[in-house]
Amino acid sequence: MAAPQTIHPDHHPLIRKLESIFRLTDEERQALLNLPMQVNVIKEDQDIVREGDRPSRSFAILNGLTCTYKMTGDGRRQIVKFCIPGDIPDIQSLHLKVLDISIATLTQCSVGFITHEALWDLCMRYPRLAAAFWRETLVEGAIFREWVLNVGRREAYNRMAHLMCEMLVRMRAVALVEGHACNLPITQIEIADALGISPVHVNRVLQQMRGDGLIELKGDWLNIPDWEKLKEAGDFDPLYLHLVQEWPAA
Amino acid sequence: MAAPQTIHPDHHPLIRKLESIFRLTDEERQALLNLPMQVNVIKEDQDIVREGDRPSRSFAILNGLTCTYKMTGDGRRQIVKFCIPGDIPDIQSLHLKVLDISIATLTQCSVGFITHEALWDLCMRYPRLAAAFWRETLVEGAIFREWVLNVGRREAYNRMAHLMCEMLVRMRAVALVEGHACNLPITQIEIADALGISPVHVNRVLQQMRGDGLIELKGDWLNIPDWEKLKEAGDFDPLYLHLVQEWPAA
DNA sequence: CGTTTGGTTGAAATGTGTCAAACTTTGTGG
DNA sequence: CCACAAAGTTTGACACATTTCAACCAAACG
Numbered sequence: 193m194a195a196p197q198t199i200h201p202d203h204h205p206l207i208r209k210l211e212s213i214f215r216l217t218d219e220e221r222q223a224l225l226n227l228p229m230q231v232n233v234i235k236e237d238q239d240i241v242r243e244g245d246r247p248s249r250s251f252a253i254l255n256g257l258t259c260t261y262k263m264t265g266d267g268r269r270q271i272v273k274f275c276i277p278g279d280i281p282d283i284q285s286l287h288l289k290v291l292d293i294s295i296a297t298l299t300q301c302s303v304g305f306i307t308h309e310a311l312w313d314l315c316m317r318y319p320r321l322a323a324a325f326w327r328e329t330l331v332e333g334a335i336f337r338e339w340v341l342n343v344g345r346r347e348a349y350n351r352m353a354h355l356m357c358e359m360l361v362r363m364r365a366v367a368l369v370e371g372h373a374c375n376l377p378i379t380q381i382e383i384a385d386a387l388g389i390s391p392v393h394v395n396r397v398l399q400q401m402r403g404d405g406l407i408e409l410k411g412d413w414l415n416i417p418d419w420e421k422l423k424e425a426g427d428f429d430p431l432y433l434h435l436v437q438e439w440p441a442a
Numbered sequence: 443m444a445a446p447q448t449i450h451p452d453h454h455p456l457i458r459k460l461e462s463i464f465r466l467t468d469e470e471r472q473a474l475l476n477l478p479m480q481v482n483v484i485k486e487d488q489d490i491v492r493e494g495d496r497p498s499r500s501f502a503i504l505n506g507l508t509c510t511y512k513m514t515g516d517g518r519r520q521i522v523k524f525c526i527p528g529d530i531p532d533i534q535s536l537h538l539k540v541l542d543i544s545i546a547t548l549t550q551c552s553v554g555f556i557t558h559e560a561l562w563d564l565c566m567r568y569p570r571l572a573a574a575f576w577r578e579t580l581v582e583g584a585i586f587r588e589w590v591l592n593v594g595r596r597e598a599y600n601r602m603a604h605l606m607c608e609m610l611v612r613m614r615a616v617a618l619v620e621g622h623a624c625n626l627p628i629t630q631i632e633i634a635d636a637l638g639i640s641p642v643h644v645n646r647v648l649q650q651m652r653g654d655g656l657i658e659l660k661g662d663w664l665n666i667p668d669w670e671k672l673k674e675a676g677d678f679d680p681l682y683l684h685l686v687q688e689w690p691a692a
Numbered sequence: 693c694g695t696t697t698g699g700t701t702g703a704a705a706t707g708t709g710t711c712a713a714a715c716t717t718t719g720t721g722g
Numbered sequence: 723c724c725a726c727a728a729a730g731t732t733t734g735a736c737a738c739a740t741t742t743c744a745a746c747c748a749a750a751c752g
Binding site: 347348389390392393396411 | 707708709710711717
């Protein structure tokens with residue numbers, strides 16, 4: 193609905209993300225700013241795209257939280273990734289015509305739609321940007337792999353701790369962490385769908401973790417009182433996120 | 443150990459795979475054939491690369507079976523993908539300097555090492571090949587996502603059926619299926635590590651599936667007497683494999 | 693042949709799921 | 723600002739899928 197709008201470079205999540213990987217040239221930065229992007233605000237709990245769709249454009253999350261999910265035939269949902277500002281969750285559709293995933297908002301979001309045509313054009317003109325996008329999809333793949341490990345080989349308690357670690361580190365990378373806390377407005381049902389367990393069990397595990405002083409969840413805020421302890425519980429090693437700039441140990 | 447060797451185009455797994463996506467030009471095909479590739483034979487149960495490595499080259503599986511896996515801190519293994527001829531399982535290392543996975547042979551394999559330098563050169567010269575490699579990594583990501591769903595939301599029986607379906611379809615795509623059967627020399631322990639369950643349970647589930655007439659496992663051969671039934675049990679939809687050429691229904 | 697590796701079996705332990713109800717918080721319209 | 727509805731969280735009891743442990747068996751192998 194909203195008309196194309198100008199975003200200040202420093203606040204453009206895409207630019208911020210790419211800059212965290214390598215230094216953009218002025219020309220590259222300008223090309224990104226000039227990308228024709230239709231910014232829409234979408235309310236919470238809406239599918240943005242659905243499995244089976246054949247989109248002609250991709251979208252960047254500018255603001256808010258979304259998740260990528262799949263369903264079994266009998267209607268059980270598995271969230272395979274939480275997407276945060278700066279992500280382009282369906283960039284795969286540039287190459288793969290039919291979507292094998294659905295993507296839904298978890299909160300109200302503003303997303304920027306970019307036509308595949310414009311993306312292709314950008315990639316052709318700026319091979320370094322093409323490489324950066326490719327790289328992003330590879331990191332995404334690495335995250336999926338870690339999730340297979342997490343769901344397949346860790347028990348609920350550690351699995352949950354691992355997820356919290358990942359979210360905090362990824363949020364920190366896009367400057368969405370304040371101190372040891374970040375805004376994480378997701379329900380226990382959504383956590384359950386991400387971890388492959390039942391909502392009831394999520395509740396029990398969360399209480400246990402709170403009791404152990406690993407996390408604090410007040411309203412939509414996730415606070416990590418003891419990062420090292422959480423990391424230990426989650427068996428968490430950020431290597432798979434392939435962040436270029438690790439932040440100093442807490 | 444082995445010296446670079448010539449492979450007939452029709453038997454070159456890489457070319458065969460790319461040709462299944464789009465028609466290569468003569469020039470592209472020649473460029474692939476000219477890729478300097480060091481072919482090594484590696485015996486079974488050997489790590490080819492390990493998590494933490496910083497490889498300067500990638501490798502294509504020319505022959506044999508390998509798996510990509512990760513380990514938890516307390517030594518539990520999760521296989522995240524089986525790799526078959528035509529795959530380049532660590533092509534991600536082109537962009538991501540440090541490996542977040544290990545890759546091991548399951549059988550004796552012949553693999554072709556290609557330096558990153560040569561791959562970059564190829565990608566620069568032939569953008570369609572670069573796009574094809576990117577696409578391959580995206581399909582790989584789609585497979586990981588499906589595995590998260592499989593491990594997170596399906597019970598052992600269906601999970602196993604799903605894995606068998608995937609293996610058969612992927613093997614068929616590279617002409618490794620004869621009739622309804624394919625060579626699948628993996629142990630029950632390896633299946634357990636792929637499905638995130640215990641070897642004992644794999645055994646029980648396999649017996650149940652055999653009893654239900656879903657699969658036959660004699661020696662290293664997997665036979666599928668009733669594809670539709672297996673597909674049903676595995677809740678299997680090949681969409682996520684993004685094969686260009688579906689094969690006609692059995 | 694003995695040794696190794698992988699497969700099979702049973703019994704007991706356990707993590708997690710299911711169901712159903714109660715409780716709490718949030719949001720909304722009167 | 724209250725009242726109510728809706729959404730999300732918490733709790734308990736019980737069921738069950740899967741794990742663990744330990745032993746035994748069968749096939750492959752040098």
